Amino acid sequence: MSKTDTTERDMAEAGEQLSTAPVEDLGAGGGPTLGAIGWVRWFWRQLTSMRVALILLFLLSLGAIPGSLIPQNSVDDLKVRSFKEQHDVLAPIYDRLQLFDVYSSVWFSAIYILLFVSLIGCIVPRTWQFTRQLRGRPPAAPKRLTRLPAYTTWRTEAAPEEVRKAALALLGKRRFRAHTTGDAVAAEKGYLREVGNLVFHVALIVMLVAFAVGQLFKSEGGKLIVEGGGFSNTLTQYDDFKSGSLFSTDELAPFSFKLNRFTGTYETGGPQRGTPRTFEADVTYSTGDGVRKKSVIRVNEPLEIDGSKVYLISHGYAPVVTVKDGKGRQVFHGAVPLLPIDNNITSTGVIKVMDGYRDKTGKKVQLGFPAFFVPTYAGKGQGQMFSQFPGLVFPALNLSAYQGDLRVDGGLPQNVYQLDTSKMKPFKDAGGQIFKKTLIPGETMTLPGGAGSITFEKEIKEWASFQISQQPGNGLALAGAVAAIAGLAGSLFIQRRRVWVRAVRGDASTGGLTVVEMAGLGRSESAKLPEELADLAAALHSVAPTAPEADEADERAEK
Amino acid sequence: MNLAAATNESLAEMSNVLVYSSMAVYTLAFLAHIAEWVLGSRSKVGRTAAALTAPAQAPAVRVRQRDGGTAVLDKPKVVTRSAAGARDVPDGPGAAGGDEKGDLYGRIAVSLTTLAFLVEAAGVVARALSVQRAPWGNMYEFSLTFSTVAVGAYLAFLLAGKNVRWMGLLLVTTVLLDLGIATTWLYTDSDQLVPALHSYWLWIHVSTAIFCGAVFYLGAVATLLYLFRDAYENKLAQGGTPGGFARSVLERLPAAATLDKFAYRVNAAVFPLWTFTIIAGAIWAGDAWGRYWGWDAKEVWSFITWVAYAAYLHARATAGWKGRKAAYVALIAFACWLFNYYGVNIFVNSLHSYAGV
Ligand code: HEM
Numbered sequence: 026m027s028k029t030d031t032t033e034r035d036m037a038e039a040g041e042q043l044s045t046a047p048v049e050d051l052g053a054g055g056g057p058t059l060g061a062i063g064w065v066r067w068f069w070r071q072l073t074s075m076r077v078a079l080i081l082l083f084l085l086s087l088g089a090i091p092g093s094l095i096p097q098n099s100v101d102d103l104k105v106r107s108f109k110e111q112h113d114v115l116a117p118i119y120d121r122l123q124l125f126d127v128y129s130s131v132w133f134s135a136i137y138i139l140l141f142v143s144l145i146g147c148i149v150p151r152t153w154q155f156t157r158q159l160r161g162r163p164p165a166a167p168k169r170l171t172r173l174p175a176y177t178t179w180r181t182e183a184a185p186e187e188v189r190k191a192a193l194a195l196l197g198k199r200r201f202r203a204h205t206t207g208d209a210v211a212a213e214k215g216y217l218r219e220v221g222n223l224v225f226h227v228a229l230i231v232m233l234v235a236f237a238v239g240q241l242f243k244s245e246g247g248k249l250i251v252e253g254g255g256f257s258n259t260l261t262q263y264d265d266f267k268s269g270s271l272f273s274t275d276e277l278a279p280f281s282f283k284l285n286r287f288t289g290t291y292e293t294g295g296p297q298r299g300t301p302r303t304f305e306a307d308v309t310y311s312t313g314d315g316v317r318k319k320s321v322i323r324v325n326e327p328l329e330i331d332g333s334k335v336y337l338i339s340h341g342y343a344p345v346v347t348v349k350d351g352k353g354r355q356v357f358h359g360a361v362p363l364l365p366i367d368n369n370i371t372s373t374g375v376i377k378v379m380d381g382y383r384d385k386t387g388k389k390v391q392l393g394f395p396a397f398f399v400p401t402y403a404g405k406g407q408g409q410m411f412s413q414f415p416g417l418v419f420p421a422l423n424l425s426a427y428q429g430d431l432r433v434d435g436g437l438p439q440n441v442y443q444l445d446t447s448k449m450k451p452f453k454d455a456g457g458q459i460f461k462k463t464l465i466p467g468e469t470m471t472l473p474g475g476a477g478s479i480t481f482e483k484e485i486k487e488w489a490s491f492q493i494s495q496q497p498g499n500g501l502a503l504a505g506a507v508a509a510i511a512g513l514a515g516s517l518f519i520q521r522r523r524v525w526v527r528a529v530r531g532d533a534s535t536g537g538l539t540v541v542e543m544a545g546l547g548r549s550e551s552a553k554l555p556e557e558l559a560d561l562a563a564a565l566h567s568v569a570p571t572a573p574e575a576d577e578a579d580e581r582a583e584k
Numbered sequence: 585m586n587l588a589a590a591t592n593e594s595l596a597e598m599s600n601v602l603v604y605s606s607m608a609v610y611t612l613a614f615l616a617h618i619a620e621w622v623l624g625s626r627s628k629v630g631r632t633a634a635a636l637t638a639p640a641q642a643p644a645v646r647v648r649q650r651d652g653g654t655a656v657l658d659k660p661k662v663v664t665r666s667a668a669g670a671r672d673v674p675d676g677p678g679a680a681g682g683d684e685k686g687d688l689y690g691r692i693a694v695s696l697t698t699l700a701f702l703v704e705a706a707g708v709v710a711r712a713l714s715v716q717r718a719p720w721g722n723m724y725e726f727s728l729t730f731s732t733v734a735v736g737a738y739l740a741f742l743l744a745g746k747n748v749r750w751m752g753l754l755l756v757t758t759v760l761l762d763l764g765i766a767t768t769w770l771y772t773d774s775d776q777l778v779p780a781l782h783s784y785w786l787w788i789h790v791s792t793a794i795f796c797g798a799v800f801y802l803g804a805v806a807t808l809l810y811l812f813r814d815a816y817e818n819k820l821a822q823g824g825t826p827g828g829f830a831r832s833v834l835e836r837l838p839a840a841a842t843l844d845k846f847a848y849r850v851n852a853a854v855f856p857l858w859t860f861t862i863i864a865g866a867i868w869a870g871d872a873w874g875r876y877w878g879w880d881a882k883e884v885w886s887f888i889t890w891v892a893y894a895a896y897l898h899a900r901a902t903a904g905w906k907g908r909k910a911a912y913v914a915l916i917a918f919a920c921w922l923f924n925y926y927g928v929n930i931f932v933n934s935l936h937s938y939a940g941v
Pocket of ligand 1: 044046073074078140143144147222226516517548852891894900901
């Protein structure tokens, strides 16, 4: 065996167990020859190796890419539908590859499940190994300390035993784990690095579990409420509702709330005219145990009730209208929420009169009034029905009218904000054009032919839409996240390092003085290591100072 | 009300003037750096080649002695060497190459960069004051802050006595590029934020995001130069003769091991902060949109960037992946960050629609 070989092995031993990273046997190329169990063991070793973890990490990031470029069902199913309509060749292929549901697809799940199996398969043995290291002692000094990244030496008149004793005490005081083996003291510090690293990897698992729990048990629904209206947390009250596969409806927290008032304020002048300033929903809520409270919900400040969160999502106007039949009998009165189509809250929708209305012949028919609403009207003849400002400055309502069958009973899901005109006839004006009028608050539009009237009341309400969601596991996810960051900081900022101090009686060439050698080795190279070694050396040096040069000492002896 | 609006407009204008002025000063700094590199090329130093061809030696530690009768007990001298397997190569002499005039120009360049940084930072502050909010509402403002922070971090390294002047020219060049793109294509008039962005999380999440990006950028510059310098050293070690460009420019850079270490430290130090940024974003999303993680394009790319940097850190601890391969991973990771920043805002439809290109 050549000399370099021994030194290399010596060095490897010095750095051994300085971390709990799995040992890589790059040489092991082929598979095993040991039958089924051998294969399983081989496969497990591969799966839990750093290399495979690395590859899985790559695959995970690669796999996440298509989901950001192709519309996703979980994010926006409308976009998925329109994508499918536009790409009739690609869409079926994408569908087969689950590219519209990347993050719940079989292949993406396979990647992260494998990664996490690998992670667990890595953490468990590393934890064992680490506890063993904690119980064990730092390895003995390598023969040639000069080969280490930081090294220093001097000669002293102090006896080797004394130097070692002083070194042991010094390193102990600096919170190294130190012990004497043979002619040297071996010491190690920075075990918290490993703790941090293990905490980080465990926290990843905690976060994954929390995420999974959240997905499986979550519920999420939307509700639009007009001022004065309320909501109680049962399935039937939602406008739309989604839930995780393990969610059951009795997990909906029993609470209710009422929207007292919605306030939106906007910048009234300057270049930012119209920019929203505040959105506030004043609500009164009551919880399952009968407590009633007032609260304000803002855009970034959801209301939390019994583990459910109520978010303010959007808002708009709901003009109050009164519809009368030809005889002057009121058949409809109420606020009708309209949907905004631009930043100045130009809104559209339909006022639907389902029943109670009879035409001149006494026949029951339904009425539909497609409506355009602007909170701030530009004025007659001033362009189109587009709002000039989001606040209620000069509200106007533009209506046309249809009669016939609204087809709301047909069983087909129908958007309440759209009018299905397939079974309806518009009212026409004298010129044969569709009858249309723009009203300001208090004005009434009389339908042609004595068919009745519709009044745009002075009172205009606002509506707000809320998302009510319940997602268990959030606390756990947050705890995991905090632990992950703390662990990561420990793992990356703490240095795990070893220091050896060797003190031996020198031979004749040193004049019989003690030769002190100190060396340091870190897990990763660090500028701090030499500094720390210099510091330790200085401290030890004050106990075992440098002896005068041998020949100098001889000279003095001669005198 | 109108008076306030008017002062705001003049502040916004002032911000623009400051930004343009900083570009002018950065240009001067750029020229000074060029002069530094040109003058530095006059000296011919072949230290790397010498170090690589000389036989390996045990570190020479002089045993300390008392001079005369006075006992001077200063610290024993510590010698350092690269870990086993790494090359022991001294760092290059820097852009000035030991040339005095070159060094002077280098110092001028750093002073100008400092001045430009101050002017640019004032521009960012003026912009913030003009809108009375965090100056991170659109891509123009991001780009502005991004280059300010990158230069700030570079100057902070210099101030801390770190050897980073070698990246001056490259940094100033890219800062000019960034500002050029910002002022021409990304420019947006100063404007208010929509209520969804009214949150203290904006300060936390966006500032850390920009900071991480800017410092990751310094890491990426070091990584890129590492790859060149490493190739140069490899060629020398194999007895080859590198081209004139390599001998003049790469010779003056720090040793590959130094660049690699610098890049690693920077990336490793920023990684926990990047983790925090993503988590802060998730908490904010939880408050604003009712779900803390929804695989929105921006979220996806932040995640990809995070996984890529984790892969880089892993690669450095994996046999057979250290060195150049890990460096490629680091560059890919930074490319992901860049794509998240520019690409997602421009090409992908995202809830993070503040882009305002
Ligand atoms: C699945 C199997 C995994 C294995 C076998 C593994 C193994 C390791 C080991 C041994 C280290 C210590 C390296 C060192 O001390 O320098 C480490 C560090 C680290 N791991 Fe993992 N890990 C795994 C999964 C993950 C995952 C899923 C992530 C996150 C995406 C991750 C992120 C990190 C980070 C950031 C470090 C710090 C690197 C450093 O200390 O320089 N690991 N990992």
